[in-house]
Amino acid sequence: MIVRWPKQVQIKEVGPRDGLQNETTWVETDDKVAWINMLSESGIKEIEYSSFVHPRWIPALKDAREVGRRINRNPDVTYSALVPNEVGLEHALEAGIDMASVFMSASETHNRNNINKSITATYPVIGNVVKTAKAENKRVTGYVSTVFDCPFEGKVDIDAVLRVCDRLFDLGIDDLSLGDTIGTAVPSEVEALLEAVTHRYPNKSIIMHFHDTRGMAIANIMTAMNYGITRFDSSLGGLGGCPYAPGAAGNVATNDLLYLLQGLDVATGVDDHIIQDASSFIQAKLNKQLPSRSFNYLESQLNQANDHVQAAGAEMPNHSFELVPQRKREIIYVFLKNQLKNQYDKFRSKE
Numbered sequence: 001m002i003v004r005w006p007k008q009v010q011i012k013e014v015g016p017r018d019g020l021q022n023e024t025t026w027v028e029t030d031d032k033v034a035w036i037n038m039l040s041e042s043g044i045k046e047i048e049y050s051s052f053v054h055p056r057w058i059p060a061l062k063d064a065r066e067v068g069r070r071i072n073r074n075p076d077v078t079y080s081a082l083v084p085n086e087v088g089l090e091h092a093l094e095a096g097i098d099m100a101s102v103f104m105s106a107s108e109t110h111n112r113n114n115i116n117k118s119i120t121a122t123y124p125v126i127g128n129v130v131k132t133a134k135a136e137n138k139r140v141t142g143y144v145s146t147v148f149d150c151p152f153e154g155k156v157d158i159d160a161v162l163r164v165c166d167r168l169f170d171l172g173i174d175d176l177s178l179g180d181t182i183g184t185a186v187p188s189e190v191e192a193l194l195e196a197v198t199h200r201y202p203n204k205s206i207i208m209h210f211h212d213t214r215g216m217a218i219a220n221i222m223t224a225m226n227y228g229i230t231r232f233d234s235s236l237g238g239l240g241g242c243p244y245a246p247g248a249a250g251n252v253a254t255n256d257l258l259y260l261l262q263g264l265d266v267a268t269g270v271d272d273h274i275i276q277d278a279s280s281f282i283q284a285k286l287n288k289q290l291p292s293r294s295f296n297y298l299e300s301q302l303n304q305a306n307d308h309v310q311a312a313g314a315e316m317p318n319h320s321f322e323l324v325p326q327r328k329r330e331i332i333y334v335f336l337k338n339q340l341k342n343q344y345d346k347f348r349s350k351e
């Protein structure tokens, strides 16, 4: 394996869409707006903020229009949303999008289960969305789901994936996002697919979208970077899943991806302090533990540190992360412990 990491990677945060679409706990519109506003200040350059699908199919995102109308728009951020058809596009344009994400699957059965149409019948629908979006000067990303395995049909042929990608490029999509919808791929499969895709579309913008069902997403991202891929979707804390793909767990966690990229010295421009805070925020709203290991590790260290401070009768230092020159979480914790020790010593000296 050639180990050559890119200088820079662009992360698209899909937590507000993929992350929430499968959740049964209702997140209030006010909370969604506050959460997306936090993400808008994190340095992330693209946020998929909701989904303009039928509310009966995805009730968790039935407030997409209100969310779109109410979020603060950071001019440095591209705001996209999932759009299945022209009805969805009309709603999305009213609510405000910079980019539309159309979607379909490489496998027939998942396509029918997810959007109630055959693959063949989906093309004209997407064609119309792309045409109207372009007339409104919006970029369009085309998601292809089940590019490795389908939850209903099993292994999906690379040729079947390429057939769908060819058609989507013909219809005019700008970016292609390849989805490991149920998180089954291993690096050798990523290699095989990207070998074919990068040869066929050498000058196209390719994004990888990995779900982390079996913990392979980080290994798969490292493989994809070796094929020159520098754009990845991820979700805060590892939230996510497709309700119409049984067995699909969350996306790769933004927190874990950032930890990897920082360690490899790959620039992202993302502030992991804000990512940690935003993850804690949504964890509290969903009232369940997020799966991201990096998030949970740091959270437990912070809780322990907080306990030390509480025990010493002092207050947790604010913004301690901003003072940290190093990037590794372990170093942050050592730093935090030292900070707290100083406070503790100061407190004792006043006694």
Ligand code: HMG
Pocket: 018, 021, 051, 052, 053, 054, 055, 057, 058, 082, 084, 085, 087, 088, 089, 103, 114, 115, 116, 143, 144, 145, 146, 178, 179, 180, 181, 209, 211, 241, 242, 243, 244
């Ligand atoms: P349908 O029932 O076939 O729709 O659903 P229809 O075109 O026959 O219309 C039926 C009624 O729905 C009509 O209303 C339409 O106006 C209305 P009526 O005349 O009966 O009053 N309608 C809509 N209403 C609101 N918004 C709309 C809309 N469209 C039609 N957009 C449809 C077809 C595509 C709408 C439905 O199947 C659907 O909403 N599916 C969404 C499923 C979904 O969101 N899945 C998860 C996202 S994909 C994913 O997670 C994978 C990804 O992350 C990548 C990866 O991981 O691989 C992207």
Ligand code: MG
Pocket: 018, 179, 181, 209, 211, 241, 242, 251
């Ligand atoms: Mg997905």
